[in-house]
Amino acid sequence: MNCLLLPAANFSQSMAHIDSLAQMTHVTDVLGATVGDSLKIGQLGGHLGTAIIDDISADRIQLREIALTIAPPPKLDLTVILALPRPKVLRRLIMDMTALGVRDIILINSVRTQKSYWQSPMLARLDEFVLEGLQQGVDTIAPKISLQKRFKPFVEDELARLITDRAVVAHPYGSQSFGQYLQNQYLQNQDLQKSHLHNKAASALPSMVCIGAEGGWIDYEIALLAAQGCTPVHIGPRILRTEAAVNALLGQWLL
């Protein structure tokens, strides 16, 4: 945790309190903080700042001198459509996409998503993983997460409406690399060339990325996504763990 995020209900006038066990343990055991020390805090959906520990009791930590003056960092203009992964990696994927600042996350069914994944108790804990990601990335605004258990109706009936400009689908057998795609977009688009971004490739970043789970998308899924405007792009011959692939791809948005 690089900041402690508290719900609005935990603030009252110039005071606030921490009552979650995980956060209390972090303050006392990990940070080793005590009465009088300053903490980095934030209000969920609000601003970031600091507070002073006023009192520590068994079931709550009281805070005073609340100063929430820093706006959270801007979200990435990005929707990630992710084939629902194994429950074991779901937590870290949600945490990482949240910490990276993804604005919209759509978890979708795919042929290589096992049916049992949709019954996982981890799916009831998404808010918890988002909170971890926000506290890691020092942000207060949760991404919007939605679940789409039916691939074909979603892609055919809803996807095109969600694509605001460019969209790509990560696919090891795509005919061009993501780098080539960015360069081509730039060269073909005069509006992008007129933008004064220092990083030319960055100006061509798409606003939607579709990423398969282990084993990737099957050809039928790629064809359906491509028909709605998602360009298949690869990131080289190496096969990465889903987590590594998501971070390696989304790292392009950080430059």
Added chain:
Amino acid sequence: MNCLLLPAANFSQSMAHIDSLAQMTHVTDVLGATVGDSLKIGQLGGHLGTAIIDDISADRIQLREIALTIAPPPKLDLTVILALPRPKVLRRLIMDMTALGVRDIILINSVRTQKSYWQSPMLARLDEFVLEGLQQGVDTIAPKISLQKRFKPFVEDELARLITDRAVVAHPYGSQSFGQYLQNQYLQNQDLQKSHLHNKAASALPSMVCIGAEGGWIDYEIALLAAQGCTPVHIGPRILRTEAAVNALLGQWLL
């Protein structure tokens, strides 16, 4: 495992055998393969290809029709200097850097590396994590890993010799972003401009990246690294888990 890598000693003439328990379990339980099926295999340090399962017994799987015709993918021209992380994340970091194709990995001490990390039994298992990474990334050539338990003598006496062209150190308080750095290198360097890489930023990628563990480098460490030619660069205001940061940074090399 996206391929099964076997040591040279397991090959003899046109036959080979699998005798590691992890690999045998993968073949029988995960792949559900049986006699007559084809497997993707490779020889450690050699080529990639296929083989047919000839026989399965309790302690080995015999392979025939060995066809190793595919060269492994090229390594990245990249040395990663990584502050030794928590043992828990070491396995995944070594796996991911190996799968990404990093050529040299130097695990180094830092002020924020706890002394106990150097006593971890995980450090004796690096070869195992490398094998996992190679089998994930479909490569046969292991990265060279070295351990440097003393930061100052290594940085002052050995680092400059290892920097073949450009080097950066990831630092949240660097004055320029990694993207700005790449663009500036390109603009300032006529040799880079003459290169015909489709991706202009890619031509300016450094050949060395230094990455801190949780908590990052302290100012003294940054100053020492900078004095040897490592330019501090940031990747935005968000703080990522070490694993996520490594993948997000190294993802630039995949484009």
